[in-house]
Each structure stands twice: as structure tokens, then as C-alpha cells.
Amino acid sequence: DVVMTQSPLSLPVTLGQPASVSCRSSQSLVHSDGNTYLSWFHQRPGQSPRRLLYKVSDRDSGVPDRFSGSASGTDFTLKISRVEAEDVGVYYCMQGTRWPYTFGPGTKLEI
Amino acid sequence: EVQLVESGGGLVQPGGSLRLSCAASGFTFSRYWMSWVRQAPGKGLEWVANIKEDGSAQYYVDSMQGRFTVSRDNDKNSLYLQMNSLRAEDTAVYYCGRNGGYTLDHWGQGTPVTVSS
Numbered sequence: 001d002v003v004m005t006q007s008p009l010s011l012p013v014t015l016g017q018p019a020s021v022s023c024r025s026s027q028s029l030v031h032s033d034g035n036t037y038l039s040w041f042h043q044r045p046g047q048s049p050r051r052l053l054y055k056v057s058d059r060d061s062g063v064p065d066r067f068s069g070s071a072s073g074t075d076f077t078l079k080i081s082r083v084e085a086e087d088v089g090v091y092y093c094m095q096g097t098r099w100p101y102t103f104g105p106g107t108k109l110e111i
Numbered sequence: 112e113v114q115l116v117e118s119g120g121g122l123v124q125p126g127g128s129l130r131l132s133c134a135a136s137g138f139t140f141s142r143y144w145m146s147w148v149r150q151a152p153g154k155g156l157e158w159v160a161n162i163k164e165d166g167s168a169q170y171y172v173d174s175m176q177g178r179f180t181v182s183r184d185n186d187k188n189s190l191y192l193q194m195n196s197l198r199a200e201d202t203a204v205y206y207c208g209r210n211g212g213y214t215l216d217h218w219g220q221g222t223p224v225t226v227s228s
Binding site for chain 2: 031035037041048049051054055096097100101103104105
């Protein structure tokens with residue numbers, strides 16, 4: 001199985017400041033169709049996860065443009081340009097390139 | 112608006128069975144793969160199973176293969192998860208999700224399952 005690791009696991013941030021979450025996969029996530037199926041999800045306390053980004057950097061509808069994603073080989077990064085109070089919660093990366101799909105352990109963002 | 116509403120969770124004894132349901136609305140259900148994902152208390156997310164649009168193929172995570180069965184009824188816009196031989200480690204919130212392009216683009220609110228004597 002593809003193992004997804006994330007760092008840091010806890011991320012204290014200051015409102016208005018940037019934040020970055022890293023995710024690494026144990027294998028290449030380039031699919032045979034040429035796409036890289038790496039997604040990012042945000043889960044607020046007591047809520048279901050919500051997808052933010054898919055295929056590394058495509059933003060979902062309604063997701064603020066302060067969220068962005070990038071990749072370098074098997075390393076992936078979620079960046080928040082200016083943290084807002086509503087951004088608290090846990091961020092998960094997830095790969096959908098190889099079955100079984102797997103999630104990272106999560107990064108808890110705290111103000 | 113896409114809506115996914117899970118039901119059927121509850122308390123069950125070890126070795127018991129439970130059937131979860133997910134009612135879908137707001138999209139053409141028969142055109143999408145669907146998935147189940149679970150989250151143990153205070154833990155991260157774990158994929159459970161996928162099912163193809165027409166139900167002709169199912170994929171399971173190894174630890175659930177043989178105990179869990181995913182199915183769907185496209186006439187009823189519903190997804191199901193039959194869980195047998197339940198263990199304490201199956202205790203989790205179970206989410207159904209719409210599978211859009213090797214990811215989940217919509218999630219339900221989840222239904223909690225507790226396996227305990």
C-alpha cells in the first residue's frame with residue numbers, strides 16, 4: 001500500500017500569517033493516465049471532511065484562493081497564504097492513484 | 112445540491128452484524144462510483160470500499176475483505192455497507208462519499224458504529 005506521511009502533525013499558526021503542510025508518498029502518484037491524484041481535505045471539529053484541492057492543485061468550488069497546492073516528485077505541499085480563524089481543524093492529504101486509496105495521518109492546525 | 116445521508120449505525124456486540132445505508136440526492140447517482148470511508152474515535156481517515164457505477168465491481172481494503180460487502184441500488188439512489196463479524200477495532204464513524212475522479216468530492220455527515228459488549 002502507498003504510505004502517506006505528513007509534517008508537521010501539529011501546526012500552531014498566527015492569524016494573517018502563512019502556513020504550510022507537507023505530505024510525502026512512499027511511491028510515485030503519477031497515474032497511468034498521466035494525472036497525479038493527490039487531494040487535500042479539511043475537517044473541522046465535529047464535521048465531515050471537505051475537499052479543498054484535487055489533482056495536486058485544482059481548487060474545489062468555493063475554496064478561497066488563499067489555499068494552494070504544489071508537488072515535487074513524491075513531496076506535496078498545501079499552502080495557506082494568510083490563515084483565517086475558520087481554517088482551524090485537521091488537514092489530510094489523500095492519494096487516489098493506487099488501490100487502496102490512502103490518507104495521511106492529518107495535520108492539526110491551531111491558532 | 113449534492114446530499115448524502117447515512118443511517119443504520121449503532122451499538123453492536125463483537126461478532127455481530129450491521130447494515131449501513133446512504134441516501135443520495137442532488138445528482139445522477141448511477142453515474143458515479145461511490146465509497147465508504149471510516150474514522151475511528153480521535154483517529155484519522157481510513158478507506159473502506161469502492162463500488163462501480165453499475166455495481167459490477169467492488170474494491171475493499173484488505174482488513175475488511177470478506178467481512179464487509181458494499182452494494183448499491185441505483186433505482187433507490189442508495190448505497191449500502193453490510194458489515195459482518197464486527198470487531199472492536201471496527202468502531203468508527205462511517206462516511207459515504209461520492210467518488211469523483213479518484214477522490215471524494217462530497218461526503219455525508221457520517222453514522223457512528225460502536226462494537227462493544
